[in-house]
Amino acid sequence: MVTIEKLKFDEKGLIPAVVADAASGQVLTLAYMNRESLEISMREGRTCFWSRSRQTLWRKGETSGNVQHIVSITADCDLDALTVLVNKDGPACHTGAESCFHNLLYVSPEQSTFSLQGLCQLLQGRKRDLPEGSYTTYLFEKGLDKILKKVGEECTEVIIAAKAQDRAETIYEIADLCYHTLVLMVQQGITVEDVQKELASRHVIDHKVKQEKMTR
Numbered sequence: 001m002v003t004i005e006k007l008k009f010d011e012k013g014l015i016p017a018v019v020a021d022a023a024s025g026q027v028l029t030l031a032y033m034n035r036e037s038l039e040i041s042m043r044e045g046r047t048c049f050w051s052r053s054r055q056t057l058w059r060k061g062e063t064s065g066n067v068q069h070i071v072s073i074t075a076d077c078d079l080d081a082l083t084v085l086v087n088k089d090g091p092a093c094h095t096g097a098e099s100c101f102h103n104l105l106y107v108s109p110e111q112s113t114f115s116l117q118g119l120c121q122l123l124q125g126r127k128r129d130l131p132e133g134s135y136t137t138y139l140f141e142k143g144l145d146k147i148l149k150k151v152g153e154e155c156t157e158v159i160i161a162a163k164a165q166d167r168a169e170t171i172y173e174i175a176d177l178c179y180h181t182l183v184l185m186v187q188q189g190i191t192v193e194d195v196q197k198e199l200a201s202r203h204v205i206d207h208k209v210k211q212e213k214m215t216r
Contacts (some may be wrong), residue, residue, distance in 0.1 A: 004038060007056060008080040014050060015082060019092065022071040023196055024117050028092035029100040031060075032207040033082065038073075045070050066090030088193070097124060098191055116182070116192050123186045139183050147187055150180045 009015050014032045021028055031049040033041065037057055038050040044059075047068040052059040061067035068086035075082055093100040102121055126136040139147050154177035161169040185191070 002075050004035060004078065007038075007075060007082075009035065010077065010080075014052070015080060017047075017049070017073075017082040018085050019047060019068065019084045019086055021193065022087055023193055024097055026117050027101055028068075028088065028098070031181070038082075041070060041084075042073065044192055047086060061089065064090065064094075066092065068092070097121075098193075118184060119179075120182055120192055123182055127186055136183060139180075140187065144187060147180065147184050151177070151184055154180050 034050045037048040047060040067089045071085040157173040
């Protein structure tokens with residue numbers, strides 16, 4: 001176990017902290033801590049940083065409510081940088097985006113991988129920028145009623161395909177339903193993590209119910 005005394009703060013007394021979502025692994029932000037903010041973070045179990053622009057301590061979520069609850073803090077091999085895994089109560093970025101890293105610069109056509117979080121980031125970008133010619137832009141411009149109509153239509157298509165026992169068509173329609181549901185989530189400000197937390201809470205409840213039944 002590493003102690004604070006062994007960490008290497010820079011000449012300004014700061015150490016960079018890469019904050020990531022504990023559930024998804026998504027990088028949320030890069031911030032800085034001094035010894036005091038790190039001690040506060042460890043004592044309170046929520047992130048506290050040093051604001052270089054304001055030259056003051058900054059508890060994440062103290063005004064926005066988007067608190068980051070710390071799961072673990074790990075130092076790198078040189079002891080001069082930290083990774084902080086958190087469970088977050090809301091968006092990490094002041095813009096309202098889930099992560100501060102949402103401005104896509106490059107994607108390798110050979111090495112890129114798909115994820116729901118990545119798709120959500122893309123949809124958030126579509127809602128923010130509304131690029132012309134995008135079907136997603138069309139949905140956001142038409143608004144909630146149009147999005148809900150498409151979700152309803154895709155639900156019906158899934159039922160029809162599954163009833164016909166057409167596996168390939170069912171997969172295709174489920175993908176359409178997932179996409180339109182994610183568009184709805186972005187429209188409503190709901191994240192993949194919000195749904196994951198809800199499912200996790202149900203799993204815990206279900207596990208407790210099973211235990212109660214076994215003990216009777």
